[in-house]
Amino acid sequence: MTTRQDCLDRDAADPLGAVRDRFSLPQGVIYLDGNSLGALPVAARDAVQDAVERQWGGDLIASWNKHGWIGLPQKVGGKIARLIGAEADEVVAADSVSVNLFKLAAAAVSAQGGRRVVLTEGGDFPTDLYILQGLAGMMPEVELRVVAPGGIGAALDERVTVVLLSHVHYRSGAVRDMAGLNAAIRAAGALSLWDLSHSAGVLDVDLNRDGADLAAGCGYKYLNGGPGAPAFLFVARRHQAALRNPLSGWMGHARPFDFIDDYTPAPGIDRWLCGTPPILSLTALSAALDAFDGVDMKAVRARAGALGDLFIERVEARCAGKGLVLASPRDATVRGGQVAFTHPQGWAVMQNLIARGVIGDFRAPDVIRFGFAPLYVRRADVWDSVEVMGEILDSESWREARFQTLAAVT
Amino acid sequence: MTTRQDCLDRDAADPLGAVRDRFSLPQGVIYLDGNSLGALPVAARDAVQDAVERQWGGDLIASWNKHGWIGLPQKVGGKIARLIGAEADEVVAADSVSVNLFKLAAAAVSAQGGRRVVLTEGGDFPTDLYILQGLAGMMPEVELRVVAPGGIGAALDERVTVVLLSHVHYRSGAVRDMAGLNAAIRAAGALSLWDLSHSAGVLDVDLNRDGADLAAGCGYKYLNGGPGAPAFLFVARRHQAALRNPLSGWMGHARPFDFIDDYTPAPGIDRWLCGTPPILSLTALSAALDAFDGVDMKAVRARAGALGDLFIERVEARCAGKGLVLASPRDATVRGGQVAFTHPQGWAVMQNLIARGVIGDFRAPDVIRFGFAPLYVRRADVWDSVEVMGEILDSESWREARFQTLAAVT
Incomplete structure (x- = not known):
């Protein structure tokens, strides 16, 4: 079983790790929606x-x-x-x-x-x-x-x-x-x-x-x-x-x-x-x-696969029994950069995640989707995002929080 | 006959005059190509x-x-x-x-x-x-x-x-x-x-x-x-x-x-x-x-017409006998924001103007075109641009300058 320290160690050893510095990312946010809108590269700014x-x-x-x-x-x-x-x-x-x-x-x-x-x-x-x-x-x-x-x-x-x-x-x-x-x-x-x-x-x-x-x-x-x-x-x-x-x-x-x-x-x-x-x-x-520049696309794909594999492993361990069902291929060789799960209250789950700074997205009726852009998402981000989701699903309050969030968004 | 002081006086009295401050314009340039690419508004920046x-x-x-x-x-x-x-x-x-x-x-x-x-x-x-x-x-x-x-x-x-x-x-x-x-x-x-x-x-x-x-x-x-x-x-x-x-x-x-x-x-x-x-x-x-904001389009049109009329008047006075022939309607009520003249060496004339900081454009084979964007072009700009063109056409050197410019551009 992977530990958070394993994630940190592997991130530190990853030759793609330094590429993250080419991006301007907000503090306090784990951004898993690069499949909808990629993050801001410093050079683009x-x-x-x-x-x-x-x-x-x-x-x-x-x-x-x-x-x-x-x-x-x-x-x-x-x-x-x-x-x-x-x-x-x-x-x-x-x-x-x-x-x-x-x-x-x-x-x-x-x-x-x-x-x-x-x-x-x-x-x-x-x-x-x-x-x-x-x-x-x-x-x-x-x-x-x-x-x-x-x-x-x-x-x-x-x-x-x-x-x-x-x-x-x-x-x-x-x-x-x-x-x-x-x-x-x-x-x-x-x-x-x-x-x-x-x-x-x-x-x-x-x-x-x-x-x-x-x-x-x-x-x-x-x-x-x-x-x-x-x-x-x-x-x-x-x-x-x-x-x-x-x-x-x-x-x-x-x-x-x-x-x-x-x-x-x-x-x-x-x-x-x-x-x-x-x-x-x-x-x-x-x-x-x-x-x-200087990035090998085979390494990018391999990292996307590894991040997605880690996410699936962690969700199925940390959030077991909470109603999440994998809606993406389990095999990374036939999976792109994102991983989707279904959940009967998917919209509410995602709103709670966003309120906690974990940004993915929701596709009706019940799909929550997480993108692992390999140029700036780290293994530790994956670990932490699942921890947050686990805390949300363990809590008693997330269904009520749903309605608060809805009111705030509408 | 209009004088440069008349231009300054009318600019100062024009209710649209202050709108120019909404734009960021480079020093030392008279920009008469807003009909190709409008100038940079400060708010857009x-x-x-x-x-x-x-x-x-x-x-x-x-x-x-x-x-x-x-x-x-x-x-x-x-x-x-x-x-x-x-x-x-x-x-x-x-x-x-x-x-x-x-x-x-x-x-x-x-x-x-x-x-x-x-x-x-x-x-x-x-x-x-x-x-x-x-x-x-x-x-x-x-x-x-x-x-x-x-x-x-x-x-x-x-x-x-x-x-x-x-x-x-x-x-x-x-x-x-x-x-x-x-x-x-x-x-x-x-x-x-x-x-x-x-x-x-x-x-x-x-x-x-x-x-x-x-x-x-x-x-x-x-x-x-x-x-x-x-x-x-x-x-x-x-x-x-x-x-x-x-x-x-x-x-x-x-x-x-x-x-x-x-x-x-x-x-x-x-x-x-x-x-x-x-x-x-x-x-x-x-x-x-x-x-x-707050700009009346009838006033914009009137100013465009006045600027074009002034340009035609000045070109025909200052550059008389130099080969320029009006290629736009003389009547401002059926003329848009630009004024075109033909000249047998139109390309060379425009290159000389640009080298002196007067930016218009050229359309083959012989049309030089000047745009009078009423939000930021002033009567004094029109006066000065014609003065520059007059000096160019009066000089002995502009046809040679053409080839230097050509080489620099190519």
Whole structure:
């Protein structure tokens, strides 16, 4: 059985331990919600201040060239590429995950003449489903096929054009078999489109090794780019010439500053840009990604797995008999950075945890979810968070506290 | 003839004069490019720092409720509404101008069954044309009809579904007759879609008085929201129930936090949101808009007109015979916030001006463009900028200086 001292010793010996110093974390808080909003990197704080005061305030319009704003989407894309097993010229930062999924799914449908079925699983992150519904509403020839979890293989046929799947499920943290699914999708003649929102920055994603065609992902979770940070997208080199971005804004033009009437898509990844990017938010993301400098993604994944394993072990020991049921894979090799438990009063449990400074989140109806961002969460944090949860569940008062907290929140 | 002392006197008497103190402007620079990137409002600087350090860094995920991030798109929309003659529930901040034009044009096409022609003018801001080309590429039943400037009236027929026009032309600054065109568009049974990028924040736009149906506009020009600030869009109340956003991301859902599989559009303007908005950039825009507090848009427009008139008068007096030809309307009632001149060596003239601290911009092949953002540009700035241009054109050396500057820039 692990002890708190074991946690401290292992933290001290962990080569990733020093990376925590790259973040500004509040005192008195154990932050286990980096899967919703990553913590603030010190470099991002400084970079945004510089972008506002010296660049925007001082150099004004000249900053587009002088401070490299015009190339920031590609620069950020290049930094993300290393984290997801892509080449620098296969990734660009742009828009939101939702908008990027629309671009890529629409392009896949338009490029593959006779095929008109877009395939996905129910229960995946809602915006992914909503975007496909919007696409089908706009293109009546598109048929949206939503299958039950695990049903992709059986649903693949010669009418399928693109398959959209989350790499890691937003609720359970379950990891899909990217290589295996890509092989099946390719064999059926379709394209794969991966949502990496819950895997980029926490798993050792390897899109090219695993044969992915297209992907999009989130900048504000494990990439720590700040609230609503721009998203990214990936198009494998072999598809870059054939696929067209239907959101053909000027930043994706081959010569945007020629100001001509006709759209010509830029060669390569640049064509996936659309409008002018939000530079302040993009600057935060760019600097945030430097927290990964010198960090091996295999070590990041291993630490995420170890933190999750420790959390499960401690919850099942310290909180036994209190109604908590594991809702994530027990096997760390198929689990992302978060661990979910169900509890009949899950909302109240989480409100009590938050009131005690342990920040996770709640997903209706009964899921409490804890994220273990390996760049700044320590084993001792995991130990302490479970101790707090144990004290809450042992107490007589937590159900009453629920209503106090509710009133305070509402 | 105006003197420099007249300029100083009129600046001192101008009730808008004190608004300049709401901006942080660099020393030694006359900034006449607020039509490309608005200057930094002091409040925006402070708000971004607070959003980064106290909100993101300190309160982390709780900030979505605690600091009102979740309602920021609507809050910003409400601030913009007053500036453009709309109701607060008709405007929301979201995405980029390009993405918003796509949403609105696609919605208009989808809502009007038999009509399939999208009508616009050539030579308008390129991204507007590019977006319509992308839409037509995605929806083969759409016919894009691009007419020569001034040709909208003659091209309106029973097949037209939506007409996209810039309110103020990005190059010449010419203002279109919004009320007259809206009447003609409505009589033809089509919808109007206005790009307000070069009019919001500088003209007394009045969308509802003038019968506009749909609009989008830019947050980083005269609204001073910072580089690549989120854009906004307007949907008149009478159309809000019928039109659907094809980019149906989760932020536009009626109940985004229910995490259900089926998309139901939010009632009202909220359905035009898509993905998670870039909060740092949106925070800057929100605070920047407070620079308009207590400011009458009719006074803003009047001042823009007076500054442009003064610039034209001074250029034609001080720089007579030097090859400059007015490329904007002479009449301030049909001119936006900028004034353009052509010059055979326009690029070199602008490079020399920039080297002397007078910041305007250049549009190929021969247009030099000067923006007079009425919140912070003074009559004395206009006087001094023309003096500098006169000195440059009087000198023997400016054509050689061109090549030095070119080398420095390249």
